[in-house]
Amino acid sequence: MHFTGMRAATFWSTSPPSEVRGYPPVIAVAVVLIAFTTCIAANGLLAHSATVSRNKLAEIIWTRRELWRTIAQKENAEAAALARSEFIAAASHEIRTPLHHLQGYSDLLSQTPLTEEGRAHLAAIQRATKTLSLITNNVLDWSKLEKDAKAVCKPVSLDIRTVCESIIILLPNKDDEADVELCVVVAPDVPTSVFLDETYIHRILMNLLSNACKFTRSGYIILSIEVSDDKLIASVRDTGIGLDPNFIPQMFEPYKQGEQKGNQRGTGLGLSIIKQLLQAMNGTITVESKFAYSHDVGPNQSGSTFTVTIPLQPSSLPIQPSEQQDEKSVAVLSETKTRSLQGIKAAWEMFGHEVTTATNISELPEKEWKYIWADMPFLLNNKDQFRRLMKRQDWLVLVPYDTQKSLSDLPGIVSAPHFVLLPRPLVWHSFATRVDAANRRSRSATVSRTLRFDPVVEVMQDIDPSTLRQSTQTSELSEQESRQQQQNQQRAPSFSTDEGPPKSGSPVQGPQQTVLLVEDNVINAKLFQKMLVSLKHKVILAPDGEAAVSQVLTHDTAIDIIFMVCSTFSFPFSSAHLISCYNHLLSIR
Structure with a gap:
């Protein structure tokens, strides 16, 4: 302001003041106005700067408060999600314990005499427990x-064949109303040993098959496995309703469900689990689907195909040799027009066979057939065709079946040496074992058979003891145990054992073993003991690790196997001590 006033006093003129003439009177007014205006402008600018700074500071404080609040909410959400996952995992694990009790005791119950109604109720229980087990396993896997x-x-x-067989056993039973042919085809050139994570591949194939069974009410479901360019290619093809094209892009997101109607929705976790497991295995999955409700598809052309590709480490084991081309002709006798027949034909072609379909034996050309495939409805509706097949001893006839009741309507089929009975689900690589057993029976003077039930049914049914045939698994028992089995069959009604030929990788009942069972859960211990006793083994119980070590020291030469649950022990004795004792037991033998 001072310099402004000085400037105002000098800007009018630079000449010296005259004695006659003075300064204009307006100069004083101009100086006051300029000074006052400058003061107001400076104060306004200062107020504006202070207001802007205050607003910025308030915004910074608000932003930081929101950030802190968001961070706190995020931490709370993560803690809640972790607690939820831990709770779900713990709850699923706790649910599985009584669920295993249901499964174990239902299996034991299936080995006892039951009425027809009781068998139906038992089948429903087994179906429900398997479905519940699959759901709890998926929830537990997702939480992990x-x-x-x-x-x-x-x-x-x-061995991928053993994995497929275990999946078929654990797969929930199909509904009585469903008319679905479930087929498992492992290509003959797939090596017997591949390097994969067994748990991951088991979960992947199980979820794919369970989804296919859930949404397929008629037709077929085929699980095919082949190896190409050091990659395992597993494909699940079904004739279900298919997938809506709008749903396919989001089908691998968790909790997403393609079908929202009825009671077949599931949890929406199966495909998400598959996707994450494949990412861990560096694998991929693709899907092709025809939606039943599309205007150009319809229910007779609908279906889905999921293809999983997993890289494999090169195996040093030789590839399975392929059969000669002139031995691959298969004749399929069937009158059905459903898509199930298409599935049977496709499965044989995947297995490397040439298929010819016919509705009458007379329609078959005169040639050397490797197999004659005759489905049960064809034989039941055409008894004359069945009698003609009984006379053709030079043909090897494969007959898939569901229950003993259907076989009882065809007299002589059980004892016929050239008939090979195939329990459903149909596992193609197991046919060779059954065919070899049939060839051995045809060369034997006496034929004794034991019927094998479908693992899907898992129900023991009364049969005539005279029609029992001895399975290859029973043939590995000692003669004394075989005689004991025959005595037991004479004292009680006979049942189908549902065992059949031993599967690849499955335990075969042999000499009696002494098992040390270390289990702190009384119910689990009783169930495990009953199951081991049913397999003709001796059981020594121990409630904790200290008692287990005491039993090992007492029966050091008698114990063959130790089963121990390490995760539930609450005693101070370390399980490592028991393992070291067991190693010592092995070293002194």
């Missing part, structure tokens, strides 16, 4: 993946 998203797979040497 959420908790540890960077889990690393652990490849081991395994």
